[in-house]
Amino acid sequence: MLQLLDSQRIVITGIGLTAPNGNNLTEYRKALLNRQSGIESYNIRHFGETLAGVCHFDALKYQNRKDIRRGTRAGSIAVYCAHEALADAKIDIQTVDKSQVGVFLGITEHGNVETENEIYQISQFNYDCKYWSHHHNPRTVANNPAGEITLNLSITGPHYTIGAACAAGNAGLIQGVQMLRLGECDLALAGGVSESIHTFGIFAAFAAETALAAHDDPTKASRPFDKNRNGIVVSEGGAVYTLERLSDAKQRGAKIYGEIIGYAMNSDASDFILPNAERQTECMTKALTKSGITPNDVDIVSTHATATVQGDIQEIKALKNVFRDCKTTYVNNTKSYIGHAMGAAGVLELAGNLPSFDDNICHPTINVDDLDPECEIDNLVVNAPKKIDRAEIILNNSFGMIGINSVVVVGKYIQ
Amino acid sequence: MTNEEIRQAVIDILSDISPDEDLSNLDDAAPFRDQLQLDSMDVMDIILELRKRYRVNIPEDDYGKLDTMAHTVEYLKPHLS
Numbered sequence: 001m002l003q004l005l006d007s008q009r010i011v012i013t014g015i016g017l018t019a020p021n022g023n024n025l026t027e028y029r030k031a032l033l034n035r036q037s038g039i040e041s042y043n044i045r046h047f048g049e050t051l052a053g054v055c056h057f058d059a060l061k062y063q064n065r066k067d068i069r070r071g072t073r074a075g076s077i078a079v080y081c082a083h084e085a086l087a088d089a090k091i092d093i094q095t096v097d098k099s100q101v102g103v104f105l106g107i108t109e110h111g112n113v114e115t116e117n118e119i120y121q122i123s124q125f126n127y128d129c130k131y132w133s134h135h136h137n138p139r140t141v142a143n144n145p146a147g148e149i150t151l152n153l154s155i156t157g158p159h160y161t162i163g164a165a166c167a168a169g170n171a172g173l174i175q176g177v178q179m180l181r182l183g184e185c186d187l188a189l190a191g192g193v194s195e196s197i198h199t200f201g202i203f204a205a206f207a208a209e210t211a212l213a214a215h216d217d218p219t220k221a222s223r224p225f226d227k228n229r230n231g232i233v234v235s236e237g238g239a240v241y242t243l244e245r246l247s248d249a250k251q252r253g254a255k256i257y258g259e260i261i262g263y264a265m266n267s268d269a270s271d272f273i274l275p276n277a278e279r280q281t282e283c284m285t286k287a288l289t290k291s292g293i294t295p296n297d298v299d300i301v302s303t304h305a306t307a308t309v310q311g312d313i314q315e316i317k318a319l320k321n322v323f324r325d326c327k328t329t330y331v332n333n334t335k336s337y338i339g340h341a342m343g344a345a346g347v348l349e350l351a352g353n354l355p356s357f358d359d360n361i362c363h364p365t366i367n368v369d370d371l372d373p374e375c376e377i378d379n380l381v382v383n384a385p386k387k388i389d390r391a392e393i394i395l396n397n398s399f400g401m402i403g404i405n406s407v408v409v410v411g412k413y414i415q
Numbered sequence: 416m417t418n419e420e421i422r423q424a425v426i427d428i429l430s431d432i433s434p435d436e437d438l439s440n441l442d443d444a445a446p447f448r449d450q451l452q453l454d455s456m457d458v459m460d461i462i463l464e465l466r467k468r469y470r471v472n473i474p475e476d477d478y479g480k481l482d483t484m485a486h487t488v489e490y491l492k493p494h495l496s
Contacts, residue, residue, distance in 0.1 A: 065434040070456070131467055134459045 001261055001411065002292035006247035010177045011413060012257040012354070013249050014089025014242035016081040019348050020053030020235050020338045024084060028348075029355045032363040033385050037219035037337050039233050045120065047200040047207075051218045053235025053339035054197065063152065072139050073195035073236065074110060075148030077344075081240035082149045082189050089242040089254060091187070093153050102185030103146040103159035104175040105240070106168025106192035108342035108400065110161065111140035112199040145193045149240075157185050165400025166304070167265070168192050169239065169346025170408045174263045176243040186248065193238035194342035206232055209273065211308050213339075222340075223367035224305035224312050224333045225375040225382075232306045233339030239347035246413075256413040257354050258394070262291025268403025275311050280318035280405050284395065287407035288322075295323050297393050298409075300362050301331045302349045304397040305375075306340050313374045315397065320377060330379045330388055333365040346398030350408065356391040357412040416495040421488045424469070424495075425461075432460040443484035469495060 015025050020038025022028030031038070042052035059068055059076045062083045068076055082103070086093055093101070118136050125131040138144065146159040158179070164171040169192030176190025196202045206212035213231040215221035222233040241257075249256055264286035268276035288295060301319060305312040323329045334349040335341075341348050356362055368382045392412040399405045416424070426438055429451070436451050447453055458478060465471045471494045473481070481487045 066432075066452075069432070069434065125467070130472070131463070133463060134456060 006250065007245050008181055009246035009259055010180050010243050011246050011249050011259045012241050012410070013244050013254040014085040014091065015239065015257060015351050015354070016084025016086070016088060017237070017239040017348060017351055018055040018057040018077060018080055019237045019341070020055055023055070023057040025088070025351060025355070028352060032334065032337060032352050033361065035364065035366045035383070037222070037366065039218040039221055039339050041218055042197065044197070044200045044203060047203045050203050051213060051215070051221045051233050052197040053233060053237065053341065055236050067152070070135065071148050072114060072144055073198055074107070074145040074193045077193045077195065077236065077238035078105060078145040078149050078240065079152045081191065081193070081238040082153065085189060085240045085242045091242060093155070096187060098154060099156045100186040101155045101157040102176065102179050102188045103149045103155060103157070104172050104179065104188060104190045105146045105161045106164055106170070106172035106343045106346070107142070107145060107161045108165050108168055108194060108196065110142055110144060112201050113195055114139040116199050116201060149189060164406065165402060165404050166340065166342055166345055167398040167400040167404045167406035168343040169348065170263070170396060170398040170406035171265065173241065173243070173260060173347060173408055174265065174406065176241070177260050177263065180243060180245055188243040189240050190243050191238065191240040191347040192343040192345070194236050194344045196342045197234050197236045202234055206234065213307060220367050222307055222336050224303070224307040224336055225365060225372055225380065226368045227370040227372040229307040229309065229312065229372070231308055235339035235341040237338065237341035237344040237348055239344055239351050241347065258357055258410040259413050260408060261293070261411040262287050262409040263407060264290060265404070265406045268405070270403055273401055275314040275399055276403060277314040277317035277321070279403065280315060280397070280399060281321040283405040283407050284318065284322045284397070287395065287409050291409045293393060293409070295326050295329065298323070298326065298329050298395045299388060299391050300353055300356060300394045301329060302353050302394060302396045303331060303333045304345070304399045305333050306335055312372070315399070316375045316377050328388070328390065330362045330381050330386060331377055332362055332381045334363070336366045346396060346406065346408070350394065350396040350410065353394050353396070354410065356394070360388055360391045362386045362388050362391070418488050418492065421491050421495055422484060425484060425487055428461055428464040428468070432457055432464065441484060446482045447484070448482070465491070471495065
C-alpha cells in the first residue's frame, strides 16, 4: 500500500443508509447474510404493475411533515442517511465547525420525478402553466438532495451532487476524499441517493430497452449472472458515509470502518448504453495502481452487475482480465438483493461488504439457479455466504450509461 | 359559499401546506405570519391552491390583502359567492 501521512489518509467513520432490505448497516448486513431480498410488487402512474426496491425508513425521524412536503424524496433519503451517519460516527454536528463540513452526493438523475408530477398536475387543468408549482425549481435543481442535508443540519460548507449515472455513488465518495485531501473541508458527508422509482419514465425507458426485470416472485427478479436473468429491478435508496482524515479520526478516537486507499474513474467513449470491458479493466487496474496494491491483494470484488445480459458478461470479462490468477479473490453482487439503487448503488453495495473486515464473511450473490456459462469466474460466491481466510481489501465497481466507470478500493484499517 | 365555508376552505389549504401547525386556535384578526411559520413560498402555495381548488386568480398586487383570516375571507367572498 502507498505510504501516506495520516493527514492524507481518508477513513470511513460512520455509515447511514436506507436500502430496500434495511434501514441501518446492522439490519442491512443481517439481511444480506440471511439472503433476504427487498424487492416487492410496485405500481406507478402510467406504467402500471412492475417491481421495485422500496425503502421503508421513517422519514419523520429527522424531518417534519412540512419539510417532507416541500422537498423531494431524494432529499428525505439524504437527510435520513446523513443523520444516521453522524450518529453512527458519534459526531455531534452542533460541536463542529459547520463551515468546514462538505456534502457530496452522487446521483444518477434528479428532477424527473418532480417534473412528471408537475406535468400530471397541469394535465388536470388543460395544461395551463398557471397551475405549475413554484416548488418545481428548488425541487429540481441538481444539487437538491445534498442541499436538503445542509438546510436540515445548518451546514454551511460546500455542497453539491455529482451526476455520474450509475457510477455516481463511488463518485460521491471520491469527491469526498479529494476535498478532504485538499483541505477544502474537515468532515465530508459523502455517498449517493436515488428516488428513481417515483418516475414512471425510468421504468418505461428500461422496458423500451428490453432491460426491465420481470418475475412472478419479486424476490427472485434481480438475478445477476443467472442464465434466466431478464433485466434491472429499479430501486430507491441512499447511503451517506462520514469521511475524515485519519489524523482527525485518531484524535477523537473514532471507530474506523475502513480506509479508502484508492480509486479511479474513466470513460468508455464507445456507446450510449453498452458497457465496455476494456475500459472497465483499465479503470480497475488504475484504481489498484493508485492504491499501491496488486490484484492478488484484493479479497472481495463487489460487482456492479445489474442482471442485463451484456452488462454482466462484460464485467465478468473485465474481472477475468484483472483477477485471472488470483486464487483468494472472491466475487459477489448485492443488486441480487436490493435491485439497482442507481445513484446509491455503489455506496450501498460497498457498505454491505464493509462488515466483512470484522466477520471475514463474503455475502453471496443470490438468485443464481443456473449460472450463465459466460458469467463463470473463479470464486464467485453464490447463494450461500462464504467464510474467507482474509478480508482486508474490497474493490467496489460501479459503472453507468454514456460510458462512465468508477472503482473504489477500501482497506481494513489496522492500527 | 358562506363566510364559514370560505374560512374552512382556507383552513383546509393551510393544513395541507403547513401540516405541523395547530390551526385550532387561529386568531382571525391577527396576521397569519404572527401565528404560523409561513414564508413567501407558503404564501404562493395558498395562492396556487386557491387557483386550483376554486379557480380564483389573485393578482400579485393583491397578495398583501390575504394577511389575516378575516381579510382573506372578506377578499374571497365576491369570488366564491
